[in-house]
Amino acid sequence: MHMMTELHLTAAETKLFNALPSELQDGWTVVEETQKFEDTDRNVRTRISIIRLKDPKLNAFKEQVKNAKDQNEVANLISEFDLQNVAQPDLAKLFFALGTEPLSKIIQITLPKATTDKDIENVAALSLIRNALLRSFINNYS
Amino acid sequence: MSDIISQPEKAPNSGSDSTEIESFLPTPDVLSGLLGKEDAEIFEMYINASKRAELVDGIMEHEEDLCNRYEGLDNIDKLEMESLIDAAGEQMIKDPSMQQNIHELREILTVTRQSLAAERQFLEETDPNGAGEKEAALSRIKDSEKGAGDKEKRSLWKKAWDVVTWMPRNHPIITTILAIAAISWGAYVVWGLLSEALIIPNPMTGAAEVAETVVAPTGGAVTGIPQAEIALPNLPDPSRGSSYLLEPLNINNMPPPSATPSPPMPDIGTPGFFERGPL
Known part of the structure; x- marks a missing residue:
């Protein structure tokens, strides 16, 4: 399997990365994320509206959410759900609907808290997804 | 999809001789x-x-x-x-x-x-199997070096999605995309729950006495999603500090009914609550 060794970080995020202990930085290469895109509420609403999920595990989760008695039960359902065995295309659709800005915020708040190489790997995956999202948004929203 | 930006001789039923460039849209x-x-x-x-x-x-x-x-x-x-x-x-x-x-x-x-x-x-682009463009790529890519690059790219995406799949349940991205899924099913209240996934210390307190404070996405102003619109999950400003803790959704931290925003968050069980709404 390919080794994911690059972090696609903005200049501000790079500063956060550089502030981490050197042993955490070892083995990672920062590639500056220069793409910029300003999302809109209409874009977000539209992306959410076109979500069509097919994964059986997610569809079972949907039924649980729909049958929830109250918002606390929904909260519990969400907190107990994991993404293992969820089909990759459906994961991608959810990230697509979410968009780049929340993803950036999450990168920015998780990066400084990284304490293990696994934490950095998580950021690397999210930054790679954001990189592709930015490209698709810039190319298609005009 | 076809790129159908075009300039029709006369837009159907346009009723004018406008030369405005119009694409075909099924209105x-x-x-x-x-x-x-x-x-x-x-x-x-x-x-x-x-x-x-x-x-x-x-x-x-x-x-x-x-x-x-x-x-x-x-x-x-x-x-x-x-x-x-x-x-x-x-x-x-x-x-x-x-x-x-x-x-x-x-x-x-x-x-x-x-x-x-x-x-x-x-x-x-992110499909680790290259589905959809696989056949086209096979016929297009004669250059073995380029083919190797494509394979490497697919391998990279497989790794990235594996990482996402195995992220801990309390990672904010997991909660966030599940919230997006629930919203797409019509459970708009979930947008409010999203805020509960992020526990941020009060920046006014000392490090030794950090109180874990639930901060709503907008700093406390909004905890629910109005039926009329869906806002971005305006997650906390990182400039507020990095010393946060991520915790799973805690139903005990749910805001009391009085904390619900205006317009009020609809109750689960309300007829139509889970119907596809105003996206």
Whole structure:
């Protein structure tokens, strides 16, 4: 399997990365994320509206959410759900609907808290997804 | 999808000699003329999900005519048309006046088309199996070096999605995308729950006495999602500090009913709560 060794970080995020202990930085290469895109509420609403999920595990989760008695039960359902065995295309659709800005915020708040190489790997995956999202948004929203 | 920005000789039913560049969008005025049906009948087909397929079929039957009419339109993507008709129909259900507000409807359909195109590009680029473009890539890529690069890229995406799949349940991205899924199913209240996934210390307290404080996405101003709109999950400003803790959703931290925003967060169980709403 390919080794994911690059972090696609903005200049501000790079500063956060550089502030981490050197042993955490070892083995990672920062590639500056220069793409910029300003999302809109209409874009977000539209992306959410076109979500069509097919994964059986997610569809079972949907039924649980729909049958929830109250918002606390929904909260519990969400907190107990994991993404293992969820089909990759459906994961991608959810990230697509979410968009780049929340993803950036999450990168920015998780990066400084990284304490293990696994934490950095998580950021690397999210930054790679954001990189592709930015490209698709810039190319298609005009 | 076809890139169908075009300049028709005369936009269907435009009623003007405008030279404004228009693409083909399945609006009621266009389909009424195209299919030779009354406006009321067309409207009924839009708002009746079981009849939307007839609209799509009608469009596809006139594909050649439309391609001749709209310069630059080479073909019509049936799946795209289905999505656009769905989007238009849902808008008309929410707001029947949309039938007459062609300008607004065109804007909505334009964003829908852009979103579909963006989604397609993103899904193709991030597909670890290269589905969709696999065959095209195989026939296009003769250069073994380039083929190796493509394989490496797929391998990279497989790794990235594996990482996401195995992230801990309390990672904020997991909660966030599950919230997005629930919202897409009509559970708008979940947007408010999203805030509960992020526990941020009060920046006014000392490090030794950090109180874990639940901070709503907007700093406490909004904890629910109005039925009329979906806002971005405005997550906390990182400039507030990095010493946060991530915790799973804690139902004990749920805001009391009095903390619900205006307009009030709808109660689960309310008829229509889970129906697809105002997206």
